[in-house]
Amino acid sequence: MTSELKLPANFEDYTDAKKNGFLRVMKLKEEGKKVVGTFCSYTPSELVMAADGVCVGLCGSSEDGIAFAEKTLPKNMCPLIKCSYGLAASDACPYFYFSDMILAETTCDGKKKMFELMKKLKPVHVMQLPPGREGTGALDFWEQEIRRAALAIGEQLGKEITEEALHRAIVQKNRERRAMVELYEVGRMEPCPVSGYEISTIMDSLQFMFTSEEKIKLLEEKRNEFLARAAEDGKGRRKPRIMITGCPTIGVRDKIIKQAELLGASVVAFDSCSGPRAQKEAVSESGDPYLALAKKYLNINCAVMSPNPGRLDALDEMIADYRIDGVIEVVLQACHTFAIEAAEVKRFITKEKKLPYLYLETDYSQADSGQIDTRLSAFLEMMQ
Amino acid sequence: MYFIGIDIGSTAAKTAVIKEGQEPRCFVLPTGWSSRETAETIRRRLAEEEIPVETEETKVLATGYGRISVPYADRCITEITCHGRGGAYLSGSGDCTIIDVGGQDTKVITLEDGVVTDFLMNDKCSAGTGKFLEIMANRLGSHISGLFELAEGGKPLAISAMCTVFAESEVISHIGSGAPREDIAAGVVDSVAAKVAQLCMRHGGDGPCVLTGGLSEQAYFADTLSGKLGRPVRGLKDGKYAGAIGAALLCMDMR
Numbered sequence: 001m002t003s004e005l006k007l008p009a010n011f012e013d014y015t016d017a018k019k020n021g022f023l024r025v026m027k028l029k030e031e032g033k034k035v036v037g038t039f040c041s042y043t044p045s046e047l048v049m050a051a052d053g054v055c056v057g058l059c060g061s062s063e064d065g066i067a068f069a070e071k072t073l074p075k076n077m078c079p080l081i082k083c084s085y086g087l088a089a090s091d092a093c094p095y096f097y098f099s100d101m102i103l104a105e106t107t108c109d110g111k112k113k114m115f116e117l118m119k120k121l122k123p124v125h126v127m128q129l130p131p132g133r134e135g136t137g138a139l140d141f142w143e144q145e146i147r148r149a150a151l152a153i154g155e156q157l158g159k160e161i162t163e164e165a166l167h168r169a170i171v172q173k174n175r176e177r178r179a180m181v182e183l184y185e186v187g188r189m190e191p192c193p194v195s196g197y198e199i200s201t202i203m204d205s206l207q208f209m210f211t212s213e214e215k216i217k218l219l220e221e222k223r224n225e226f227l228a229r230a231a232e233d234g235k236g237r238r239k240p241r242i243m244i245t246g247c248p249t250i251g252v253r254d255k256i257i258k259q260a261e262l263l264g265a266s267v268v269a270f271d272s273c274s275g276p277r278a279q280k281e282a283v284s285e286s287g288d289p290y291l292a293l294a295k296k297y298l299n300i301n302c303a304v305m306s307p308n309p310g311r312l313d314a315l316d317e318m319i320a321d322y323r324i325d326g327v328i329e330v331v332l333q334a335c336h337t338f339a340i341e342a343a344e345v346k347r348f349i350t351k352e353k354k355l356p357y358l359y360l361e362t363d364y365s366q367a368d369s370g371q372i373d374t375r376l377s378a379f380l381e382m383m384q
Numbered sequence: 385m386y387f388i389g390i391d392i393g394s395t396a397a398k399t400a401v402i403k404e405g406q407e408p409r410c411f412v413l414p415t416g417w418s419s420r421e422t423a424e425t426i427r428r429r430l431a432e433e434e435i436p437v438e439t440e441e442t443k444v445l446a447t448g449y450g451r452i453s454v455p456y457a458d459r460c461i462t463e464i465t466c467h468g469r470g471g472a473y474l475s476g477s478g479d480c481t482i483i484d485v486g487g488q489d490t491k492v493i494t495l496e497d498g499v500v501t502d503f504l505m506n507d508k509c510s511a512g513t514g515k516f517l518e519i520m521a522n523r524l525g526s527h528i529s530g531l532f533e534l535a536e537g538g539k540p541l542a543i544s545a546m547c548t549v550f551a552e553s554e555v556i557s558h559i560g561s562g563a564p565r566e567d568i569a570a571g572v573v574d575s576v577a578a579k580v581a582q583l584c585m586r587h588g589g590d591g592p593c594v595l596t597g598g599l600s601e602q603a604y605f606a607d608t609l610s611g612k613l614g615r616p617v618r619g620l621k622d623g624k625y626a627g628a629i630g631a632a633l634l635c636m637d638m639r
Contacts, residue, residue: 350502357502370449371489375505378464382500 005195005261008225014061014201014253021056021208022094028054028210029098034157037099037122039084040107041278041300042129044293047150048103049169049212051157056095057207058102060084061251063364065092072117077334079364080248081110088121096122101156103149105129107304108337125152132306133298143294150290166289172212177279179219180206184276186226187268188322191238193230196267197258203274204250239266240383241323245315245345246330247338248273251364256330259369260376269322271315272330277301280314303337311341312348319353325383326356328376333363356382386435386442387639389470389631390426391463392450395487395514396598397422400470400628401435408632410625419450427456445635447627449488461634463627467596468493468500470630474620475594483584483609483617484597484626487514490580492587504587511546512579514598519548520572523555524565531569532604538566540574551575573608581612593617596626 012020025035034053038045045055060083069086087093102124106112115126127145130138154160180203186194202222209215242265249257249272257267271277278300284292301311318324327349331338342359349357358379362368391398397415400408411429415422423446427437437444437456446457447466454460463484471482471493478498484491490512494502510516514528521531541558545551551572558568584593593615599605600623610617620626 359504361507371505374449374462374464374489378462378500378503381462381465 005197005258007195007198011198011201012205014205014250017201017205017208021205021210024208024210025054025056025095025098033210034100034159035095035098036153036157037096037102038104039102039111040105041273042105042107042127042297042302043103044146044149044297046166046169046173046283046289046293047146047153047161048157049173050150050161050165051153051159052165053100053153053157053159054210055103055207056099056210058084058088058093058096058099059248059250060087060093061204061364065090066364068092073114078108078110078332079251080332081114083251083364085114085118088118101125101153103127103153107302108335110334123156125149125156129304130298131304134307139294139298142298143290146290146293146297163289167285170283170289170292171285174282174285176212176216176219177282179216179223180279181276183219183223183226184270184279185321186223186230189230190241190323191233192241192266192268193233194226195261196242196244196270197253197261200244200249200253200257200267200270200274203270204253239264240325240380241266241268243267243269243271243315243318243322243324243327244275244330245271245327246342247332247335249330250274252330252332252362255362255366255369255372256328256360256376259373260328260380263373263377264380265326265376269318269324271311271318273300273302276318277314303335303341308341312344315345315348316353319355324355326358326379328358328360328379331359331361333361387632387635388430388435388437388442388444389466389628389633389635390423390444390446390448390451390454390457391466391625391627391631392419392422392446392448392453393463393487393627394449394489395518396624397426397448397450398625398628399426399430400625400632401430401433402629402632402636408625408629410622410628412624415450419453420455422450423454423456426454443635443639445631445638447631459635459638461631463489464491464493464503464505465500466627466630466634467491468495468630469498469633470626470628471495471594471596471620471623472498473629473633474596474622474626475618477592477594480591481584481587481589481593481615482626483580483593483595485512485514485576485580485595485599485605486597487518489513490583492584494587494589502587504583506579506583509546510548511551512576512583516548516551516576517572517599519552520555520569523552523559524569524572526569528598529602531572532602534566534569535573536570536604538564538568538570541567541571543571543575546579573605577605577608577612580609584613584615590615594623595619596623598624600624600626 065086069082446454482493606619
């Protein structure tokens with residue numbers, strides 16, 4: 001049976017954050033700032049910072065735009081790609097509209113082919129991401145791609161990227177990463193003073209803030225707020241501590257994360273691209289900045305990499321650090337890489353870690369919310 | 385003291401009553417169009433048997449997709465946990481795979497030591513569920529148990545479409561080409577068993593299986609499924625009540 005999710009009075013939901021960001025980005029544009037639209041945690045945003053531009057995330061998170069996208073894209077395809085493309089192509093995304101260019105990567109098949117269509121709408125620079133870390137020259141190749149992207153951004157934004165500026169951006173972005181990881185790590189506390197819904201909303205809303213200092217300030221404030229909450233909170237009934245893994249959850253947060261918590265879970269950890277996966281490892285602040293960026297970004301454990309053993313190591317570490325009782329894998333419809341990798345993740349979680357595991361494959365519609373509720377409830381009943 | 389399990393599925397509403405120290409007694413009603421109204425009919429039926437709900441003397445646990453529509457339930461638990469508990473009770477085995485073919489969902493549940501440790505449900509689609517059988521039985525001018533009787537005397541024709549609507553078109557073309565009804569019926573059962581077997585294989589495991597839900601007493605279905613899986617599949621007397629009985633037992637465990 002469901003209860004109410006307690007959210008603080010100052011809670012800004014994702015839709016509000018997105019709307020408030022519109023005004024901020026418009027103001028920045030009026031001031032002459034250049035905006036670069038991005039789609040992925042593989043994007044070395046330091047390049048954009050070094051060119052004095054700002055990044056904005058363009059990953060779609062709702063049903064809006066999907067019908068429009070399906071005029072061109074296949075129906076049986078990732079909802080994130082369909083929504084992103086549909087909003088861009090129907091001119092319904094102000095962030096896309098304000099973007100001076102798109103910085104993209106050849107991550108999954110769906111995205112890279114979609115970017116080919118997107119090129120008709122905007123200048124899109126696609127970085128060629130190696131399909132794995134192990135191939136001969138993978139790191140070298142990726143470093144060259146980062147250098148090529150730096151030139152393209154410099155040209156598009158009308159500001160050459162210097163090594164000094166890049167170094168400053170790396171240092172600044174590392175600070176931001178540390179602040180993010182520290183906020184995520186509040187989830188290690190037992191009981192956890194914050195709902196996973198709240199923490200993931202804050203993290204995903206950061207993309208609508210446009211200066212690093214502003215983001216760091218918010219992250220630190222939130223962290224202090226949660227720690228103070230922990231001091232006030234009573235012990236209460238122990239809730240199963242859940243980790244979310246798999247695809248980006250930005251478009252299914254309400255259907256899965258919020259519902260799981262309403263049904264009695266405490267979502268404490270995230271192994272997804274908006275989670276600490278991409279943030280934990282800092283960029284080396286010494287040596288060649290391009291090589292340092294290449295090393296860091298190539299290490300991100302997304303299922304597009306083949307093979308991707310680092311993901312299991314990260315899961316292993318997080319299960320221990322966050323004292324996880326069960327793992328929910330969220331896979332977006334037709335995301336082949338995560339769907340296939342799920343077999344190995346399930347084996348690892350159930351056989352090696354001896355923990356319950358739930359696989360949920362879904363899209364951005366509400367059609368399956370009843371079925372998802374039943375699966376979530378049954379999963380939580382297993383842990384009682 | 386009475387412990388009552390109410391399992392409101394998409395097609396049938398099952399009730400199990402356990403009086404302390406006695407075997408469960410069960411009855412079934414069609415769910416109809418409103419689960420809430422069905423819940424009221426069950427309340428009246430219980431009252432006729434002098435089992436008043438909402439008293440100190442009775443505890444009610446509701447399950448199934450209509451579980452939220454039973455206003456007099458003390459608790460709600462999903463049908464997965466209830467089928468696990470009920471299946472273990474009826475089969476006398478706490479270590480097995482439970483396969484529940486329901487009206488709109490098919491579930492495969494792993495039980496270890498009587499506890500659910502893993503489960504898998506079908507996708508949004510109705511292939512491999514009771515709904516598929518019901519539609520095809522209608523098309524053949526029969527009902528579900530009639531369909532199994534027909535199937536036993538037939539040689540399965542291929543029905544390869546996974547979508548119920550397309551499969552119905554296939555059945556219609558078989559009818560149009562004058563194929564024997566028995567062969568079409570056997571083809572329908574075969575196609576459902578194949579889809580259920582596919583779900584089981586995806587779920588994994590290798591031990592014995594226990595069939596619960598509406599098809600539990602259809603020996604022909606259990607045999608067909610067993611053939612496809614290469615694992616023993618056992619039907620159960622009163623298997624369709626596994627969810628309701630499980631709910632009543634959980635109710636007793638939780639008092």
